[in-house]
Amino acid sequence: MYSDIFNYLIKIEYDGTKFVGWQYQKNGKSIQETIEKVLSKILKENIKIIGSGRTDKGVHAIGQYANFKLDKKIYNKKKFLNALNFFLNRDLISIIDLKKKKISFNSRYDAKERIYEYRIINREGGLSLNKNKAWHIKRKMDLAILKKGAKSLIGNHDFSTFRASSCSAKSPVKKMNTVQIIKKGKEISIVFKSKSFLQNQVRSMVGCLVYLSCGKWDLKYFDNVFKSKKRSKCAPPAPACGLYLKNVRY
Numbered sequence: 001m002y003s004d005i006f007n008y009l010i011k012i013e014y015d016g017t018k019f020v021g022w023q024y025q026k027n028g029k030s031i032q033e034t035i036e037k038v039l040s041k042i043l044k045e046n047i048k049i050i051g052s053g054r055t056d057k058g059v060h061a062i063g064q065y066a067n068f069k070l071d072k073k074i075y076n077k078k079k080f081l082n083a084l085n086f087f088l089n090r091d092l093i094s095i096i097d098l099k100k101k102k103i104s105f106n107s108r109y110d111a112k113e114r115i116y117e118y119r120i121i122n123r124e125g126g127l128s129l130n131k132n133k134a135w136h137i138k139r140k141m142d143l144a145i146l147k148k149g150a151k152s153l154i155g156n157h158d159f160s161t162f163r164a165s166s167c168s169a170k171s172p173v174k175k176m177n178t179v180q181i182i183k184k185g186k187e188i189s190i191v192f193k194s195k196s197f198l199q200n201q202v203r204s205m206v207g208c209l210v211y212l213s214c215g216k217w218d219l220k221y222f223d224n225v226f227k228s229k230k231r232s233k234c235a236p237p238a239p240a241c242g243l244y245l246k247n248v249r250y
Contacts, residue, residue: 004071009099009107012064015092017132017241022055022064031055031093035066038087042080043070052107052248053114056200058240060133063115063247067107074098113177113249116192118206119242123186126232133204135206135242136188139214143183146213149222150179150190160229162204169198172229183200191246204240 012035020028032051039047052065075082077098084095119134120141121127127136153176160172177193191207194201212222217235225233 005069005103006071006073007067007069007103007105008074009065009067009101009105011097012066013094014059014061014064015098015132016055016058017058017092017179019057019221021057021059022051022053027091031064032066034091034093035088035095038084039068041087042083042105043072045070050107052111053153053197053245055243056203057175057244058132058239059243059245060241062117064245065107065111065248065250067101067102067105067245074100088137095194100169105250109190110250111248113193113195113197114197115246115248116193116197116202116237117188117244117246118202119244120188120190120206120210121186122188127221132241135210135239137214141188141210142215143181143188145211145219146188146190147181147221149209150181151191151214152226153179157226158229159198159201161226161229161231163231163236164200164204167199169196172198174198174201201239202235203237203243206242207235209234 014031019031021032024030024033032049036047036049041183041240044145047068047070049066049068055061081098088095120137121130121134122137124138126132155175156175158172160176163172174196180191182189182191190206208222208225221248
């Protein structure tokens with residue numbers, strides 16, 4: 001039945017600054033739409049891709065994945081990737097790998113773990129090289145209390161506090177596998193690992209962690225906000241520019 005159909009997985013890197021997000025939207029250019037147009041042009045058939053995650057407007061990716069099916073085999077991987085990137089690089093999108101998968105493979109539903117990284121530059125001076133690539137915070141952040149707050153997010157929890165009102169997930173309960181804080185000079189990275197996330201969850205968690213580490217909240221208040229399950233108590237979400245879909249594990 002499927003003998004003449006092939007399923008391919010691509011690994012994608014992109015700068016999300018000028019896009020409305022991964023998914024098709026009427027109000028602007030999406031990453032999904034841009035890649036599909038180029039694939040359809042090169043392969044000379046209508047191609048639809050399934051992304052591993054729907055990143056929001058302004059969010060970047062180091063390791064986004066998507067799969068697509070077509071009725072012919074791609075024989076020359078290098079030539080194919082070069083052709084794709086010739087058209088996509090002008091939009092700051094790169095296809096960095098291509099793999100043949102089983103016909104039943106789905107990049108969204110077969111993901112075992114998604115890894116998001118949030119980048120903060122904590123210093124007085126403004127951003128030049130990292131403009132639109134990180135959140136600039138002038139106020140000194142307390143790393144020790146940041147780590148304590150992050151640790152409380154690990155495990156099975158109801159993450160309703162950090163859930164966007166437009167989120168379509170069936171349940172607000174998720175298992176956070178790990179939250180890691182990495183500091184290099186003035187840059188602080190917060191890495192979240194979970195099988196799946198609610199809409200706006202990572203940016204909302206980061207917003208609350210920043211309130212905690214900058215002294216606006218204490219640990220008890222942060223914990224009460226988390227356990228309240230009320231979106232209205234959440235701090236303003238962190239800007240999209242600091243968020244990266246780092247990798248997806250299959």
